[in-house]
Amino acid sequence: MSSVMSLFPLLVVGLIAWGAAVAIRRAYAKQRPNIGGEGGVGGWLLLLIVAFVFLGPLMGAAKLNSEIMAAEVQNSGIKALDAWLNYKAAAWWTHAVTSGLSIYAGVGLLRGKTMTSVTLAKVVLWVIGPIASVVLGVALPRIMFGSFEYDAGVTSSLVASAIGAGVWHAYLSRSKRVQATYGLQ
Secondary structure, X not given: OHXXXXXXXXXXXXHHHHHHHHHHHHHHHHHOOOOOOOOOOOHHHHHHHHHHHHHHHHHHHHHHHHHHHHHXXXXXXXXXXXXXXXXXXXXXXXXXXXXXXXXXXXXXXXXXXXXXXXXXXXXXXXXXXHHHHHHHHHHHHHHHHOOOOOOHHHHHHHHHHHHHHHHHHHHHHHOHHHHHHHOOO
């Protein structure tokens, strides 16, 4: 029973993402009909927009919260340290900024129909991915605690976010749907 309950938040996020995708698809279809079959918000482009607007910010908040809670459980005395409180505040502010950028890029892809929207999305992919990983995993601990101890989790997070940003960057650069939708021909 507990394993089913642990999947409940994932199910809720999945349902929210699915509902958002359906709503975006319907709203976009009313706004701009697809003439020619290749253009329009759908397929992988729709997934990227949903990830920018909903999945990224929600999953990022869940991950940050679970990492903070795990650290506080492992080190019970850490909650009273000023440096820890400052680190938590800075980490949440970093998440807020990256979530804002992510949502802005997603809405830009949804509403904007120019190359500028795609260029912004490409830049945001790298900022909210690898750059944010370095800030959260290396820069903030070094600034707040005065030192940095190597953690394999930071490296794996950096590599995973760089791969994800690279794949989506390549998609935005080469996709026929993106070219037809945003006029990059």
